[in-house]
Amino acid sequence: MTSWRGFSFALLVLLGVLIAVLRAADTWRKEPVVAELHLPPAFAVARDFDFGRYRLAWRGQAFVVYPLGRPEKLLWGADGGFLAAGIGQAYVAHGGGELRDRRDLLCREQSLEAFERLGSRLLLKGHLRCADGSLSSYVLTLSDDGERGMILTVALGEPRLNRLYLAWRRDADERFFGFGEVSGGYDMSGRRLVVPSSGSQLREEGGWSAAAAQAFYLTSRMRAFHSQSDAYQIFDLRDPRRVGLEVHEGKLTARIYNGDSLDELRARQISVIGGLPAAPVPK
CATH class of the missing domain: 1.20.5 (Single alpha-helices involved in coiled-coils or other helix-helix interfaces)
Structure with missing residues (x-):
């Protein structure tokens, strides 16, 4: 006994x-994957880089992007590290339903080594160091997209990397709306939103659903972001200081919209996605 x-x-x-x-x-x-930024000594000096209608203002360890002549109208920016990568393997949890991801390798050490202007484009170049000691180059490009805003692209030099983690700044009291039918016009701050690959359904962990094409949000600060990726993605709105985006491939194209009202931002979205339904806008 x-x-x-x-x-x-x-x-x-x-x-x-x-x-x-x-x-x-x-x-x-x-857990969000946040990069640790390493810079050469020369980058301690503040500098401005104009590309088309927009300017990137570099301030030593951080940057903001805004339309020329309107420094108060911040469209995008980052504090410290803004790009990481890795290798992952997706699998379905026992019992079906939620798709999970095994992180086999992470590349969190980010260097920023050059700003390169090419007409209406600005290229941010550097390397990512992985936990196994390997390196991958990267290029993040910001392109003038006219009055509509900017186009952001990220490309990794190492093809075996199939995970990309992008982070950008947010205001502490910034509220988020969009993601198709998910929000219904309600603030999505504090949530982690999953966007399955093209043709699937968008859902928040725990329930909601909407078209995956609506990987789009707008905010109370009159900013909007629209990922064009067809891959599985996760938007992380839990951190009051930053927004995180995890993309299950080694590249990304996204649009950052410029506008002075929520209705104008929604119109920018409609002009890009055509006949798809627009994201709800809070009253």
Whole structure:
């Protein structure tokens, strides 16, 4: 009898350890991947880079982008590291339903080594160092898209990297709306939103659904972002200081819209996506 009780107790302990390990793994899987930025000494000097109708203002460890002559109208920017990458393997959890991702390799050390102007485009170039010591070059390009705003593209030099993590700044009280039918006009701050690959359904972990083509949001600061990727994506709005985007491929094209009202931002979206339904706008 004593032996059986001892066996049962050991089994319960092992079960508890297994549950704790699984929970820890799930928590780590959902943790945002944020890059650590490394800069050459010359980058301590503040500089401005104009490309078409827009300007990137570099301030030593951070930058903001805005229309020329309107520095108060911030469209995009970053504080510290803004790009990471990695290798992952997606799988469906036991019981079906949620798609999970195993992070086999992360590349969090980001260097920024050059700004290069090519007409109405500005290229940010550098390297990403991975946990196994390997390196990959990257190019992040900002292009003037006229009055509509900017086009952002990211390309990684190492083809084996199939995960991309982009982060950008947000205001502490900034509110987010959009993502197709998900928000219904309600603030989505504090949530982690999953956009499955093209042809699937957009859903928040726990429930909502809408067309995957609506990987689009607008904010109370009159900014808007629209990912053009067909890959599986995750928008992370949990951090009050930054927005995170995880893309399950090694490239990204997105639009950053310029506008002075939520209706104008929505019109920019409609002009790009054509007949697709527009994202809800809060009243």
